[in-house]
Structures are given as C-alpha cells and as structure tokens.
Amino acid sequence: MNTSTPTQVDPDKLMQFGFRAVDEAGAALNCALVVMGDRLGYYRSLVEHGPSTPAEMAERTGTDEHYAREWLNAQTAGAFVEYHPATGRYRLPAEQAVALTDETSPAFVGGLFQIAHGTASDAGRVFEAARAGVGVAWGDHNSDVHVGCERFFRPTYAAHLVDDWIPSLDGVVEKLRSGARVADVGCGHGASTLLMAEGFPASTFVGVDGHAESIEVARERNGMPGAVSFQTAAADAFAGGPYDLVTMFDCLHDMGDPIGAARHVREVIAEDGTWMVVEPAAGDRVEDNLNPIGRAYYGFSTLLCTPSSLAQPVGTALGTQAGPARIRDVVTAAGFRRFRLAAQTPFNNVFEVRP
C-alpha cells in the first residue's frame, strides 16, 4: 500500500524551475560554444581587434559569417560577450578576455570547458557502463579530456605548486633545494613534474602514469632530460626509490586501488619522506559539497573519475568529492601515520602524508 502523502505542485515554483531549466540547457550548449570560440580563434580575434562585427570576426578567423553571428549572439545572451546595438559590434570584456584567452592566468577557464566538453561528448559510453556495472578507462576518452585536463590544471599548478604548496610541507623546500628524489605519480602530460623540476634544479624527478599516450606527450615536453624522466606504470607498481617526495595531483580518486597505490608509496618512500596528495576541494559530507564547485566535481565524478576507477582492478571509486576523512582512511590503511591538510585553494585540498 502506498502511504506517501500526495504532493501538491506549486505552479509558481514549477514555472521558476522551468525557467531555470532553460538556463541550464543554454549553459550545457555553451560548453561546446566556448570550446568553439577557443578552437576557431573567436575570443583571440576579439581580444586582438577589439569590438567587431560578425563579418569582421569571420573574415579574421577564416570562418563562415553565419556561424560567427549566431555564436556572438549566443555568447552575448550568456553575458560572455557584450553587444552594442548602435554600432552593431560585439566586445569581449577585459575580465572575460583573461579568463578565456590567457593560459598563464590561474583564472583561465578554457581548459575547464574543454575537459567538460570532452567528458560530455563521451557520456553515452558512461550510460552503457552504468547499466553494465563496468568502468570507462581514462585512456578510452577523446583527446579533449586529456588535453583539457592539462590546460585546466596547469595554470593553478604554475601559480601555487612551487610557491605555496611545496613550502606548506614540513622541510621539503630545503630537501629539494639541496637535491632530492621525487616521483610524481599520475602525472598525465607531466605539467606538474616539469614545473617542479624548473623550480628545483638540484633535484631529480620521475613522472609516472598508467596512460602510455600521456607519457609520450610528457616525454615530448621534457626539456630537462638530465633531471626528469617519465615512466609508464601503474601507481601500485612504479619503479625506483627511495623517494624523498612523492606527489599525486588530482589522481588518487581516479585510481582503482588507491590503498594499493598508497601501500606502494609506503614501500618506495624514504623513512623521512613526504607524500603530497592534491585532491579536489571537498568536505566529508554530501551537504558540505552542495555548491558550484561541488556540482562541477560531482559531474566529473559521475562521468569521468568514477568510471576511470571502476575500469581498473579493485574499482574502489572514491569519487571526486571524497573529502579529507576518506583520503585519511586510504593513507592510514597503507601504514602512513601522519596526515594533515597543509594548504587549500578554492579548487584543491593539499594533504601532507608522512610515514
């Protein structure tokens, strides 16, 4: 017998939700439109040439005017671009110009849209995987996921890794300045590995990733072959050691067996070594993460990170919003005894883990 109370639908609230849903659908389409503007050079053209008509922007970017006009109107309706009816010109405000074209700025969002677009493009495979109870491997995604990931994270690493995050770890700067051995596990295209190597030229670095194509890209980028090498290996089996510093950037929760990886780190880390675990900013409870950042990360968790973990042996699926308590459980299960939150940004928690 159904004993639930019939729910009364409030027509005003229904109408409000309808409007919000239209806005959400516009935002979903905007993800592809931002990637279009990035790839076709629309944003860069508006930055270089200032307020432009659709015909001018199309001519300068070598694209069809019809697409340029509709794209500009969509961008204007979403407040990414401004339209001046008196001149018929469209302008990219200064703040949007930084966020959409300056890859050196920590405010750059082009990579975020690219990885989101790449992730959404592969969603059909995730729907099937959810039915079958299997995963979708990181390496099985399209290149917008891999390239977008690097472009999303690199500006933050450039702004914080050497200047804030490593100094927040006890005694690590001194070791790296005098010459230490570092393993950067789950390094992807190697952006974090190479930034650390530039910051600490007396130390040696090995970047490790299970995705062979990412390691190929990292090797191509490596301008310091004497100090930096890259290895295709799983986090629970990489070679070398003892390491004075092991780092993991936004990858522990992607792994199938994070405790297995943590046990391996425990085996290869020096007795006075440090493991820096950078994870997406999150609290321990669902209700701590019900905000715009949590929303984006729960989306990535559903469509990208959880499927990645489920595609590997064990398939723990910590989730992108695992939170400090679950990360502490993982590292203590592997025998690490010291764990603290060393630094934070709006997007990242930086943990210091020690034997």
Ligand SMILES: C[S@@+](CC[C@H](N)C(=O)[O-])C[C@H]1O[C@@H](n2cnc3c(N)ncnc32)[C@H](O)[C@@H]1O
């Ligand atoms: C979200 S990406 C982060 C890449 C890079 N650390 C960054 O911050 O740009 C996650 C990375 O973890 C790697 N990964 C996932 N599971 C792994 C495992 N078990 N062993 C090694 N690498 C793994 C993936 O191949 C991918 O490159």
